[in-house]
Amino acid sequence: MSNRTADASTPTFSLEWPRAYGGCAGRAEFKREPADFVVEEQLGFEPEGEGEHLFLQIEKQGHNTEWLARQLAKWCEVHPRDVSFSGLKDRQAITTQWFGVQLPGRPDPDLSAFEEPGLRILQARRHPRKLRRGVHRGNRFRIRLRRFEGDADALVAQLQRIAEEGYPNYFGEQRFGFAGGNLGEALRLFRGEIRVRDRARRSIYLSAARSWLFNQLLAERVEAGCWNRYREGDLPGFFGNQSLVRADRVDEDILAKFEQRELCPTGPLWGRGELSTGDGVAEQERQLAARHPDLCSGLEAAGMKQERRRLVARAAGLSWNFEGDELLLSFELESGGYATALLRELVDTE
Template structure:
């Protein structure tokens, strides 16, 4: 494969060839602007040999917290469990698991969970800095592992909102257009660019954002991997390619790098699907996922399932190549092979790395989207995403995020 620069990594809808949104804005001016809380994948049992610690922190990423917990409880970082990686520049509420035998209060088998929580809460300031706030202690039969997560709840403030048309006109460029993901027939559609007389008032921006968000809520958001997946200037992707070519690395670094290569292929699969006019349609041979159960099934004839797709009941899936990947058929399979060829890799390359492989939905649906306007030039966006999807990617469907403001979550 040719050396992929950051410009060759599609991470937002406009990178796929769709028009850019008509609003620009910036995020993460401060940690308080980006609030994320995990939604656990299952209920804890109240019994077992692991403690689940719900911790709130800011300006620390997941591995920072894991390292601090490992030092505080005199254990290896590998013993600290968590369901997903979270970015640094945010206020984050996340669960971590540690073996019960590592805690200093040495509970007996009859000690109640409430007593255990009380003891640990008292000792917490001695063990860790105040920047880690312990919210809750729970007990369970197994430790947390990556993927033990239902989703994430976000509350994000986007500042410095402005009409991109005016900014581009001041620079002498053509104005962008407002777009939606699809009309009633699922086709991509465009609206006329804003006229200069629209002014850029808060009301205009509000109307545009509310209209645009309602379109995407109906048709689904494109489930791209965000920039964080690939590292600064694509560094994690480059490392992954080097690992696949034989460079040695520690396992967690290798896994991170190879997952970036998988994600690179997946994002280009969506780009190719859009080029063929199938981003918002099923294709013959697709493997589709059921929204309510997660079950995956083949779609021999797309027309027979298109109505269910348009209603959001099912969605096509794309490839995360690996040794256990289930393959589609016909035109859908050909498209996946084209994406793989673009990356200069083969299925065997991924199997040799012993990554399992998976199917990933091409579109996702935000839940509980709410817009609140503290002023004309900023908006709070509250919404819930399924595990593995990126908040900044979702926002980029509606707002062009200014350079240097986007660190994906």
């Protein structure tokens, strides 16, 4: 793959999107130490205790998920494709997550022999099925923001609204690479300027393009004040699962569920196929595609299919506490939610 930099024909992709609750209440330091960002993956089911897949719950610090998967493959003497995980976790943090190693007809390896600084195996259990991407229920976060400067009363008011109403379900900036570089590479891929044989790298570029388009649509609705409200033609999605309500089946009962915050609007993850929304919502989504034809046509040509993502994220069990000029946050997000998208509603951490 070529490493040349993007030329003048490559557009600049903005990673600035509007906030829902009036902008940041101040500034703070984030992730000064790994212990300031603690993430615990919530698997959502118990491994059954038998089967050809060995599930390992591992606490890590200073290592990224993909590196650890490769180390597990070497340790267990299997091909890297036989090691799986549900979600990627930050390197600059203390994170706990599950890995799966396929070991058909083989005994468990000696767990005591797997020694690496910054790693600790917490559990090991067998399971009959592979651990697949995105299967975990969610992630529990404990965050410490240091040296807060700003309006503490305004910040608490924002936290109270987020606890009650949720926050815009933006994809986090880490999705787009340093300075949005993954987006430029995606565009070059779609234009045929580069070839990417590595499947993981190609997937990163496709995901970046899809995520940016979604964020653009969500930003329009945040600006219009309807990111968390029903619009005629919306395709509503339930919290807690992937179920959708067809746009032509929205009735008074469905609207009542909106008011009870059991449902929220969804936005497009671009790909092949017809939009399922109706009326003005579908038109807004078609206009988005018309403004970014290279990205949308590239995703379609790559074989991506139309999917939906909720416009609203909920922080379950959100709690907060000040210790001097430090703010401690605790909450749980469903799989696919970004803690950084919540933080950007509150403080500037740059």
